[in-house]
Amino acid sequence: MKLQADKEVPEPPGTLATGVYERLRRDIFSGGLPPGEKLRTEYLRNRYDVGNTPLREALNRLSADGLVARIDQRGFSVTKLSREEFEGLLKTRCWLEEIALRESIKNRTQEWEENLVIALHRLSRVLPMVDGEANPDWEAQHHRFHLSLLANCGSEWLLSFCTQMLDHTDRYRRFASDASYGDRDLLMEHRSILEATVDGDADKAVELLVGHYRRTGKIVLSADISASSAK
Amino acid sequence: MKLQADKEVPEPPGTLATGVYERLRRDIFSGGLPPGEKLRTEYLRNRYDVGNTPLREALNRLSADGLVARIDQRGFSVTKLSREEFEGLLKTRCWLEEIALRESIKNRTQEWEENLVIALHRLSRVLPMVDGEANPDWEAQHHRFHLSLLANCGSEWLLSFCTQMLDHTDRYRRFASDASYGDRDLLMEHRSILEATVDGDADKAVELLVGHYRRTGKIVLSADISASSAK
DNA sequence: TATGGCCATATTATATAATATTTATACGCT
DNA sequence: AGCGTATAAATATTATATAATATGGCCATA
Numbered sequence: 057m058k059l060q061a062d063k064e065v066p067e068p069p070g071t072l073a074t075g076v077y078e079r080l081r082r083d084i085f086s087g088g089l090p091p092g093e094k095l096r097t098e099y100l101r102n103r104y105d106v107g108n109t110p111l112r113e114a115l116n117r118l119s120a121d122g123l124v125a126r127i128d129q130r131g132f133s134v135t136k137l138s139r140e141e142f143e144g145l146l147k148t149r150c151w152l153e154e155i156a157l158r159e160s161i162k163n164r165t166q167e168w169e170e171n172l173v174i175a176l177h178r179l180s181r182v183l184p185m186v187d188g189e190a191n192p193d194w195e196a197q198h199h200r201f202h203l204s205l206l207a208n209c210g211s212e213w214l215l216s217f218c219t220q221m222l223d224h225t226d227r228y229r230r231f232a233s234d235a236s237y238g239d240r241d242l243l244m245e246h247r248s249i250l251e252a253t254v255d256g257d258a259d260k261a262v263e264l265l266v267g268h269y270r271r272t273g274k275i276v277l278s279a280d281i282s283a284s285s286a287k
Numbered sequence: 288m289k290l291q292a293d294k295e296v297p298e299p300p301g302t303l304a305t306g307v308y309e310r311l312r313r314d315i316f317s318g319g320l321p322p323g324e325k326l327r328t329e330y331l332r333n334r335y336d337v338g339n340t341p342l343r344e345a346l347n348r349l350s351a352d353g354l355v356a357r358i359d360q361r362g363f364s365v366t367k368l369s370r371e372e373f374e375g376l377l378k379t380r381c382w383l384e385e386i387a388l389r390e391s392i393k394n395r396t397q398e399w400e401e402n403l404v405i406a407l408h409r410l411s412r413v414l415p416m417v418d419g420e421a422n423p424d425w426e427a428q429h430h431r432f433h434l435s436l437l438a439n440c441g442s443e444w445l446l447s448f449c450t451q452m453l454d455h456t457d458r459y460r461r462f463a464s465d466a467s468y469g470d471r472d473l474l475m476e477h478r479s480i481l482e483a484t485v486d487g488d489a490d491k492a493v494e495l496l497v498g499h500y501r502r503t504g505k506i507v508l509s510a511d512i513s514a515s516s517a518k
Numbered sequence: 519t520a521t522g523g524c525c526a527t528a529t530t531a532t533a534t535a536a537t538a539t540t541t542a543t544a545c546g547c548t
Numbered sequence: 549a550g551c552g553t554a555t556a557a558a559t560a561t562t563a564t565a566t567a568a569t570a571t572g573g574c575c576a577t578a
Contacts (some may be wrong), residue, residue, distance in 0.1 A: 060471025071559065097531070107561045109340060112532090116344050120351025128301025129529055129568050148444040155382050213379040217448050301568095302532065328558070338534045343559090360541055362558055 073110035077117050080104070084123050084134055085227055095124065095132040122224065137281045146273045149221045150266045153206060156218055157265055160208035161258045168208040169254045176250050177199040180243055190233050199226060201246060205253065205265070211242050229272065232279035240271070304341035308348050311335070315365055316355050316458055326355065326363040353455065368512045373459050377504045378410035380452045381497045384437060387449055388496055391439035393490045399439040400485045406435040407481050411474055421464050430457060433476060436484065436496070460503065471502070 080100075083089045089167040093186050100111055115132045118124035140276070184190070199222060206218050245268050252261035311331075314320045330340055346363045349355035356366050391399070410428040415421070430453060437449050476499050483492035 073559080074359055096529095108533095109343060109560055112344055113347050113559095114339060116347040117351060120348060128305055129531065144442050144444060148442045151384070151386050151442075151445065152448075155386075211375050211379045211382075211454065213375060214382065217383075221444065304532080327556095339534095340533055342534095360558065361566095362542095 057147055069109065070155060072106055072112035073117075076104050076110050077105050077114035080114055081123065084118070085230060087231065089134050091134050091136045091231070093134040095134065097131065122220070123227075124158075136226060137231060139277060139281055142273070143279065145221060145224055145228070146269060149218070149225060150269055152214065152218055152221070153265060153269075154262050156206035156209040156211075156214050157253070157262055158258045159210055159214075160206055161253060161256055161261065163208050163210055164254075164256065165208070168204075171207070172201075172204050172250055172253065175204040176246055179246060184242060190230055195230075197224065205249065225272075228276050228281070232281060233274040245271075302341065303337055304344035304348075307335050307341050308345035311345055311349055312352075312354065315349070316461060318462065320365050322365050322367045322462070324365040326365065328362070332470070353451070354458075368376055368459060368462060370508060370512055373504070373507060376452060376455055376459070377500060380449070380456065381500060383445065383449055383452070384496060384500075385493050387437035387440040387442075387445050387492055388484070389489045390445075391437055392484060392487055392492065394439050394441055395485075395487065396439070399435075401486065401517050402438070403432075403435050403481055406432040407440065407477055410477060415473060421461055426457065426461075436480070456503075459507050463507040463512060476502075 070154060081091070089095070095115065097108065097111060097115075099114075101107065113140070115124055115126070119126040119132065123135055124132050126132050144225070179194070179201045180195040182191060182197055184194045184198075202222060203215075206215060209215060245264070249261060249264045249268060252264055311320070316463070320326070326346065328339065328342060328346075331346075332338065335342070346355055346357070350363065354366055355363050357363050374465040406428070410425070410432045413422060413428055415423045415425045415429075433453060434446075434450060437446060438447060480492055480495045480499060483495055
């Protein structure tokens, strides 16, 4: 039985390129490399202490993820955030996650439902904010919980699309998270999604999930995204 | 007005890396580099006459496209084709294109409908097969027609997902295209999808589109895909 | 004086080549 | 079959070369 928590052993990456990729990714998510930032290769080589080859590999992978923009002969930069982009993301996410959740419920198994319960339990054991800062542990568990909801949909493709969009949404949320979570009972929102799901009530689960996203969306949109998009 | 055909000027790529990327892509689609083929960097450097840097960049981009598999320390290889993978692809494609087509119709404009008519017209002017070989011109126009159907959906995200899946489907179709198209009136299938679409009959358009895909899917699945997947 | 184009220069991205290091794979042995 | 070594291959560095882009000053014109 595979119940023990995935040990957070940061496990040395297989290659330097993969390592830089992961570090760059973290720095983009955390804001260490803010949206719009020009990514000069020489600077990054020093910053991460690697050579040209692994660095360019990492940047190319990130640009495929949509986290980095690449223009031939003009190099790389961190992708900007924008209101319009976020609105499109939110809309598309609702479309796709509705399908994924309905399919997951349609194919439901005891194992999947139990994984969901575990995911929610773990999420309940961490706080969204610590000392006014976003808590990375909560971010990780939150990410997992939402993916777990969709994990049973039976389509690797759909799951990977949803994962991509979840990543991007998390990035927006992080940048807008000055906006208060305070008056929301997030745990209860997640719990009710879970309950409708294990009850097999797809309509209700979808409604709750989409409502959950739209509510978060409003908060993100109420924050001044462009302020984070430094030139 | 922008009606003239996009001139097929192969326009020199901005960078060598982009150039190799495009050449590799073509060779994977054409079968010059068959599914499963190990991609040794030294071999490819000679084959395309480029250095390490642009080659690895190209390979990394392709692996993000899902056309190339990358395993740390074990290099690159052309992704294999499999029956299961294709079935998942087809299923997911039907889900997503249904949304995209319904939204496109919901938002329909005269300009979009006219673009569709043009796309179908161009498709009608080329033959799927020439001398028993797949006709690249038909492939290109076919690709465009199907994208045009979805282009009005109002979501860049959804459109990019559909494009990815269309690319992969095209690849499967190419490898299975020994199977006869003969007894199908493809042009008529496309024409009736178009008609339902400009009539604003979303239900019918979706039904026709999905039927079109499933019919093609059957043909692809009837071919022996694994035969193409050289070790 | 202000405006806009234009060229020289600086900067940066892109690329090569030679080479080092590490890791995987193949081979031959017991 | 299992084991260790030899070989091949992937990964990475460094130094350097080439080419595109960005910058800033210069001049002509209004």
